[in-house]
Amino acid sequence: MTILLVSATIGGVLLGRFIMPATVLPYLSQYALWLLLILLFGIGIELGSSDSLGQRILSIKPRSLLLPITSALGTLLGAGIAAFLLGVRMPLGLGIGAGFGWYSLSSLLLAELAGPEIAAIAFLANVIRELIAIPLIPWLFRQNFGLAAITPGGATTMDVTLAVVSRVTDEETTLIAFYHGVVLSVLSPFLVTLFGGR
Amino acid sequence: MQPLILALLIGLLCGRLLKGSSLIKLIPAVVLVSVALLLLIMGAKIGGNPEVISSLPRLGGKALTFAILSIAGGILLTLPLQRRNNT
Numbered sequence: 001m002t003i004l005l006v007s008a009t010i011g012g013v014l015l016g017r018f019i020m021p022a023t024v025l026p027y028l029s030q031y032a033l034w035l036l037l038i039l040l041f042g043i044g045i046e047l048g049s050s051d052s053l054g055q056r057i058l059s060i061k062p063r064s065l066l067l068p069i070t071s072a073l074g075t076l077l078g079a080g081i082a083a084f085l086l087g088v089r090m091p092l093g094l095g096i097g098a099g100f101g102w103y104s105l106s107s108l109l110l111a112e113l114a115g116p117e118i119a120a121i122a123f124l125a126n127v128i129r130e131l132i133a134i135p136l137i138p139w140l141f142r143q144n145f146g147l148a149a150i151t152p153g154g155a156t157t158m159d160v161t162l163a164v165v166s167r168v169t170d171e172e173t174t175l176i177a178f179y180h181g182v183v184l185s186v187l188s189p190f191l192v193t194l195f196g197g198r
Numbered sequence: 199m200q201p202l203i204l205a206l207l208i209g210l211l212c213g214r215l216l217k218g219s220s221l222i223k224l225i226p227a228v229v230l231v232s233v234a235l236l237l238l239i240m241g242a243k244i245g246g247n248p249e250v251i252s253s254l255p256r257l258g259g260k261a262l263t264f265a266i267l268s269i270a271g272g273i274l275l276t277l278p279l280q281r282r283n284n285t
Contacts, residue, residue, distance in 0.1 A: 044209015
């Protein structure tokens with residue numbers, strides 16, 4: 001699976017760079033939304049058709065609901081350290097981290113708030129985050145990292161990396177991953193605006 | 199974001215109804231293909247954007263540092279949650 005997804009990404013880059021006419025690009029976002037809907041519909045069917053989903057939901061430990069908090073704080077801590085090491089102004093560094101892998105939104109907001117250079121770093125950092133997450137999540141699950149294995153996906157664990165999570169783990173963990181992605185997706189624009197505007 | 203949550207909920211409902219049907223067997227392939235296409239599109243957007251490509255040599259290292267440390271921080275702070283969860 002990982003190999004297919006990584007080659008799809010690389011194939012896309014080559015396609016966009018060398019083959020595809022630039023006029024097609026604006027249409028791509030529209031296709032992407034439909035694909036996201038199909039993706040979530042499909043994962044919904046998988047979860048809905050599994051046995052005893054209700055019981056599985058009830059078996060989720062309340063502590064698991066803290067996952068988005070530890071994930072967000074850890075991301076900001078890591079981004080803060082990166083900002084310190086690279087000499088990027090701290091609030092802007094935290095703004096880059098608060099993209100939580102949602103590269104399109106974080107770079108758009110930061111382009112307005114902090115200028116093109118920070119926006120470009122945010123775009124690349126959050127794309128790279130998603131690309132690292134795709135092979136890393138299955139590996140972390142195999143190494144028994146449990147819920148921590150969800151966190152690399154950030155906000156994308158409610159869409160693209162949710163598919164990765166659902167392939168390598170059970171239904172309740174998939175639901176926790178979706179919840180993790182939703183909470184981070186809600187937090188992301190707030191935090192990016194909060195930090196990026198300073 | 200709401201359309202995505204709605205799509206998942208409708209899927210859950212359909213999954214309930216289709217339980218045991220042979221259609222279900224097709225779903226994992228549909229999911230995988232849609233993710234692959236999404237990544238293909240993401241790649242094409244990056245590859246088709248000359249500004250992104252030209253900023254890579256200058257900003258790629260910084261971006262990679264942010265990505266790796268962000269991921270590491272998230273894992274690190276979540277590990278205690280996980281350990282207590284197991285006991």
